[in-house]
Amino acid sequence: MxxxxxxxxxxxxxxxxxxxxxxxxxxxxxxxxxxxxxxxxxxxxxxxxxxxxxxxxxxxxxxxxxxxxxxxxxxxxxxxxxxxxxxxxxxxxxxxDFVSFGTCTSLMDKLDINRIIQFSFYENGDIPGIGEFDKSIEFDALIKRMSVKLEEPVRFWRNSEKKVRRVGVLTGAGHTTNHLKYAVEKGCDTYITGEATLYSIQYAQFAGLNLIAGSHTFTxxxxxxxxxxxxxxxxxxxxxxxxxxxxxxxxx
CATH class of the missing domain: 3.40.1390.30 (NIF3 (NGG1p interacting factor 3)-like)
Structure with missing residues (x-):
């Protein structure tokens, strides 16, 4: 080439x-x-x-x-x-980050999220991708799956007793509270990103949103x-x- x-x-x-x-x-x-x-x-x-x-x-x-x-x-x-x-x-x-085969979509594919409702896109800032499992899975199962795929431990905060069905994903530094708020408004029960801060952790807890953070590099x-x-x-x-x-x- x-x-x-x-x-x-x-x-x-x-x-x-x-x-x-x-x-x-x-x-x-x-x-x-x-x-x-x-x-x-x-x-x-x-x-x-x-x-x-x-x-x-x-x-x-x-x-x-x-x-x-x-x-x-x-x-x-x-x-x-x-x-x-x-x-x-x-x-x-x-x-x-915003192409159909890009970072967020590829991570969703790796996690075997069955249906992509929307790709991540840019509109006055980064907008998370949204995906959904055909059948709800246990939060612990998703944590294990993500740790295996990334070949590293992930941090997680369980803030709901419900099984996981709809997931918001923004890889890398997709950790600001407006990203999480968007996922909540789109009906997500779980949010996945590559970093977590005090504010994102507190907001996820307040909103009842499960939060999983791998590393910036490996998400x-x-x-x-x-x-x-x-x-x-x-x-x-x-x-x-x-x-x-x-x-x-x-x-x-």
Whole structure:
């Protein structure tokens, strides 16, 4: 795959409208000269994921997050390391959160939520996706299922004795009280995200809404995997590998 085909594929998969709406929320951190034979995907662009890409002989990294500017010095260090090893890096944030195969939808699919009532979308802020099980399941069963799929312990707060049927999902930092309030208004009994704060925990308790929080990184990895898989469908000649990240957000 050359970069012309890669760029055309991104345009095809996400569409003009979504890419224009989030035109400053995706792009290349670094573009090297070598063609794309092997793609490595991860949630975060970091020194550790770049080192993993070097080990696996990756030509292009695809991540959900660019190196954050507020992790002072990280972006410069990542750029220097990418340049040293001649590895390209492409990140896609907002568009991947709100496309049909993106982060929220991919997590719902992993949790075997049978029916997606609505995808997550953006309207003066992030709006959670809503999904529903065909048959209600026990809250404990959902906690176990999510822990297995994310391969990490999840935090949870049971605030209702009812079984789980309708679930609101906003991966990553989908933890503000207005996100939870939206889920309540949509009839959700449970809300899933990648972070939790004092305010979200208190509001969930007040509203009688079950709350489950995995990590920011591993609630979003399935969306990046979905994108990598779709690129593989477009060009069967490329190899796709996951760049494994540590579960650094949880102290086991």
């Amino acid at each position: 050359d970069f012309k085909l890669f760029d055309e594929s991104i345009y095809k998969l996400f569409g003009k409208d979504l890419l224009e709406e989030f035109n400053d929320d995706y792009g290349y951190t670094y573009k090297a000269e070598r063609p794309i034979g092997k793609i490595g995907y991860a949630t975060n662009l970091s020194i550790e994921t770049i080192e993993e890409a070097v080990k696996q002989g990756v030509d292009l990294m695809i991540t959900h997050h660019d190196a954050w500017d507020f992790i002072y010095g990280l972006r410069e260090a990542c750029l220097a390391k990418l340049q040293k090893h001649g590895i390209s890096s492409f990140w896609i944030h907002g568009p991947l 979003e990895i399935f969306g990046v995997a979905s994108l990598a898989g779709k690129l593989k469908e477009i060009d069967q000649n490329i190899e796709v590998v996951e760049l494994k990240e540590m579960h650094f957000e949880h102290n086991r």
